Amino acid sequence: MDSYVNKKLLAVGISVGQCVLALHAYAVDIHSFDVSAPKRMAIGSEPLALSRVQELSVAQFVDVPRSEPLVWSVYLQQHAPQWLPYADVLSHWAGTASINPQLVVALLEANGQQISASSSTLRPLWGALPEQALGSELDAQTAEPAENAISEIIAEQLLTLASYFYLYDEQPEARAATSSAASWALWQSFAQAELNADQHLRAVVEAYQRLFPKAFSTRLAPMTVQAAATPPPDLLQWPWRQGYYWKANGAHANSGSGYPLSSVDVSYDWPRWGGRTYSVTAAHSGQVQVYSRCNLRITHPSGWQTNYYHMEDIEVSSGDWVDINTRIGTYANDRNTALCQGGSSTGPHLHFSLLYNGRYQSLQGVNLGPYVVNVGNYSYDDNCRRYWLYHQDEQRSYCAWDWLYNSGPKQ
Structure with a gap:
């Protein structure tokens, strides 16, 4: 999700007894209707x-x-x-x-x-x-x-x-x-x-x-959806090829507003529509669930999951097992492809989210390789006094829009 354009509201009113909907096209990348x-x-x-x-x-x-x-x-x-x-x-x-x-x-x-x-x-x-x-x-x-x-x-x-x-x-x-x-x-x-x-x-x-x-059924053990505070520190890497630098914006809710701050948008160089885009890789090993031609999820046996949105040329199918750093497709360079079922966005990027057994989870304190996320105070908060990525090996913090190197999961 980007943070460049003004907020636009489209209200769809329906009579009493019907739905009253408010469709938002949100400036900060509206990968979905806010x-x-x-x-x-x-x-x-x-x-x-x-x-x-x-x-x-x-x-x-x-x-x-x-x-x-x-x-x-x-x-x-x-x-x-x-x-x-x-x-x-x-x-x-x-x-x-x-x-x-x-x-x-x-x-x-x-x-x-x-x-x-x-x-x-x-x-x-x-x-x-x-x-x-x-x-x-x-x-x-x-x-x-x-x-x-x-x-x-x-x-x-x-x-x-x-x-x-x-x-x-x-x-x-x-x-x-x-x-x-x-x-x-x-x-x-x-x-x-x-x-x-x-x-x-x-x-x-x-x-x-x-x-x-x-x-x-009372005979079935209930599935746990309350996660540990964070995934194991050595579980996740960034969702692009190891050995390359990309950039990320501020953490935000999956829908663009509210909480938890479960998502971050990443891109190599944040081009305009039609610009060159690059390979997206699995941030961890797990089983694939493809929701649409632009949206998929990978589930680790531990229950931790990552979601990949605004994709094109998806190279995996539901039920496939992928290893960490496996190429799964690219982020789309065409608006209609990136938004394959509607919504709005201002340019090519990958919308990357964290979940645990189907429930969106905050990125606070999560390791993406050696980087530990501090999510800030609200969606798209990119002030480096509140939102930063602390590199544990280098013992320094990176801000939104800084170049981030994917060295793989934390060693």
Whole structure:
């Protein structure tokens, strides 16, 4: 994500009972649609009381690694063929937001039985589509095909949901209302859309339990999504070839705003669109999950994961095992390729993120080779008094936009 252009807001208003979305094209590289969730949000005069059956676990919410991940094209072909043209959209944005595909399916089912009683009617994850998206004409407001309008709504809803999920820990009112960040995120997303949040939450949980009963089995050991403070110091290197120098900007949240500061953008020389781009390599060994033609993730057996966005010419496939420093593709030099499912960005770069078992994790104190990250105070904070990369061998700090040498993982 870059930090050069001015912030631009596109509001898409839908009548009461439908979704109310705010699409942001964020200056600081908008690899995705930024979500304008408030830093603090009161739940309201009535306390949110969730019964146990409505409390989803973190592992039921985030995109936890699994031996047999849901393949969107196969699942939709069998259960909801009307959504098959949007399989790549759902795969990409669920992966980008790192939301469990089973939860996304449950949302579709709860909003008009789109899985169990599929028809030609499309409804988003909650609420209804605007009239422009239901016809074949161009969207009057955005001058884009109707299919793009649907894609933008799905993207915005998934990123809104993820935004509330990570906001939970900062909200005393939320923690007092429920121990479930997942359920709170769903409830707030429905309430923001001016829907009956209690009713919709109950419908989603019921659909989830019915469609994926194994996810609620008490016989299965729950997956741990609470990571150690940082990965092992010798696990990660920078995501480019060893022996080369690149540059990085300030740490930021995956969506461009909020927390955790899990991501950093890197590029060799930060060219304009059409400029030369270079090889991206695996920052650690692990198994690959490709979400789209511009987005993939690598999962280490320890549960630590790295995500690679704005890619092109991806050379690996889902299920492949890669070793550290293996070439996996290049970062895209064409805007449409880098943003293969929408969004905005001002130039070629790799959007690189850290996760643990599907949950985005702060880069604070993380070793990328011999460099230890100090993330700063907020997204894209590139003031070297707050954001720096401390080189343990050289015993000196580097700032945003300095040349960084990839010597491999810390020895």
